[in-house]
Amino acid sequence: MFLKEKKISALKVYRFDFKGRNFLIEEELEDLSWKLTNETKRIDQYTCQKAILSNSDKKVEAWYTKDIKVTHGPKGYYGLPGLILELKEDKKIVRFHKIQLFSEERFELKPPTEGEKITRQELEDLPAKLFNQY
Structure with a gap:
């Protein structure tokens, strides 16, 4: 079981x-x-295990390695007991070919703090709102 966390993301919007x-x-x-x-299968030098997402309207298959102790992956997928190195979403595939790890000491990650706080629904409604302003 994984702990529920809050995720903060920052977006700079230029499209609309x-x-x-x-x-x-x-x-x-x-x-x-x-x-x-x-x-199991090997990706680069890592032994990976297969996982299938069961609560999705898409067919999602992930190959993750427990050798890298992070619970993240591409395209916003997360929650496995290791890093996702390959992800199949319907017929699309994202695959890492070269994995290079860096020391945690080299990076300082901080949640973003600057920007207008909105909900995801407000972001999705923003193009229509802006269109009606002009």
């Missing part, structure tokens, strides 16, 4: 907002229900 404003979205992480399998 010509002001290039920064937005902050703070939201609870959704529970992703992974079914872990015993199937």
